[in-house]
Amino acid sequence: MPELPEVEVVRRGLERWVAHRTVADVDVLHPRAVRRHIAGGEDFAHRLKGQLLGTPSRRGKYLWIPVETTGTAILAHLGMSGQLLVQPQEAAQEKHLRIRLRFDDVVGTELRFVDQRTFGGLSLHDTGADGLPDVIAHIARDPLDPLFDDEAFHGALRRKRTTIKRALLDQSLISGVGNIYADEALWRARVHYERPTANFTRPRTAELLGHVRDVMNAALAVGGTSFDSLYVNVNGESGYFDRSLDAYGREGEPCRRCTTPMRRRPWMNRSSYFCPTCQRTPRAVL
Numbered sequence: 001m002p003e004l005p006e007v008e009v010v011r012r013g014l015e016r017w018v019a020h021r022t023v024a025d026v027d028v029l030h031p032r033a034v035r036r037h038i039a040g041g042e043d044f045a046h047r048l049k050g051q052l053l054g055t056p057s058r059r060g061k062y063l064w065i066p067v068e069t070t071g072t073a074i075l076a077h078l079g080m081s082g083q084l085l086v087q088p089q090e091a092a093q094e095k096h097l098r099i100r101l102r103f104d105d106v107v108g109t110e111l112r113f114v115d116q117r118t119f120g121g122l123s124l125h126d127t128g129a130d131g132l133p134d135v136i137a138h139i140a141r142d143p144l145d146p147l148f149d150d151e152a153f154h155g156a157l158r159r160k161r162t163t164i165k166r167a168l169l170d171q172s173l174i175s176g177v178g179n180i181y182a183d184e185a186l187w188r189a190r191v192h193y194e195r196p197t198a199n200f201t202r203p204r205t206a207e208l209l210g211h212v213r214d215v216m217n218a219a220l221a222v223g224g225t226s227f228d229s230l231y232v233n234v235n236g237e238s239g240y241f242d243r244s245l246d247a248y249g250r251e252g253e254p255c256r257r258c259t260t261p262m263r264r265r266p267w268m269n270r271s272s273y274f275c276p277t278c279q280r281t282p283r284a285v286l
Contacts, residue, residue, distance in 0.1 A: 002078050004142055004176030005216050005241070006224035007063050010084055013234030014056040017086040018065065018111055023048045024104035033098035033113060036077065036123035047124055048074070048101070057131065060142040060175025064125075064133050072124050073133045076113075082120030085112045086234045142176035143212050154205040157197045164200070165193035165272065168212070177212060180225055180248045183273045185212040187247035192279040193272045218244065247273045 002010075026048050028034055028041035037044045047070070054066035057073075063084075064073040076084060085094070086109050089102070099113040099122055113122055125133040141148045156173050167173055168182040177185070186193055188211040191204075200208075219225055219241040223233060242249070246256050251264035255275040264271050 002061060002224070003178035003181055004061060004144065005181070005219035007058055007061050007078070007176075008144075008220055009224045009233050010078075011056045011058045011063055013086065014065065014084060014111075017109060017234060018053055019055045020053065021103040021105060021107070022052050023050065023101055025049060025102045027100040028098075029100070030098040030118065032118040033115060033121045034123060036075075036121050044122070044124060047072070059132065059136065059139055059145070060171060061178065062136050062139060062175070066127065066131060067124070071127055073127050073131070075123050075125050075133045075135065077120045077123070079115065079117065079120030081116040083114040083236075084234055085114055085236055086110070087112050139171050140173055140175045143174060143209055144176070144216060148174075150206060150209055153209070154200070154202055157200055157205060161196070161198050163194045164191060164197055164208075165267070167197050176216070179270050180245070181212065181215055181219070183247045184215045184245060187273075187275060187279065188215065190278045192281050193267065193274060195282050247275070249273065
């Protein structure tokens with residue numbers, strides 16, 4: 001599932017190709033693609049026709065396009081395989097095309113939502129005074145947000161009394177960090193994924209946040225992480241950060257710091273990758 005860097009790459013592409021264009025027509029080609037829009041596909045298309053789109057925004061892994069004339073926003077759920085593609089109007093239709101937005105200008109491109117597994121979709125929602133869709137108002141700011149409060153995060157981390165990887169994936173504490181980048185940041189910080197949050201000091205929290213930001217910015221610089229053809233940017237191009245991963249997916253390979261073979265452990269229906277030498281298991285877990 002796309003994490004913050006991948007979603008930000010898509011957002012930047014949409015900002016270039018979709019912002020400040022007026023919707024001429026909408027085709028909803030599969031009902032599951034608008035299942036989160038309770039009023040259905042016809043209502044979704046009707047409410048967008050003739051509307052001016054604003055600058056796409058993101059919070060964590062959530063992406064939306066403001067509808068400037070109505071005080072609403074198109075919230076995009078990419079799910080496991082959702083793609084927002086900007087294509088020439090004359091381009092052949094993708095096999096798994098679910099929604100198409102045409103514009104009333106002469107640019108010659110349209111926005112397509114393609115989703116092989118149909119776990120994702122688009123929906124319209126009211127926005128608050130801050131422009132945030134009401135259904136994601138509870139989501140915390142992400143670590144690349146200029147308004148992210150490091151001190152507040154540290155306090156919440158200590159009060160939560162959980163383990164550090166669970167905290168990094170808790171969208172009410174910090175958004176945008178998924179399984180891949182959590183493992184990468186914890187490896188860089190030399191912290192085991194089951195380390196209790198209650199004993200994190202302010203310097204240790206600050207160090208970890210620094211690594212989270214560094215790994216995400218590094219992924220952004222190369223277009224995110226693509227393990228298959230399902231994650232692409234708006235032009236259909238894959239990211240290349242998978243070539244730079246230090247922890248995730250490297251079971252049995254030598255740790256890049258100490259050469260100890262990397263390990264993988266099942267974790268919350270996922271996997272955690274770590275170095276048993278650099279990231280010592282907490283005593284309570286032994």
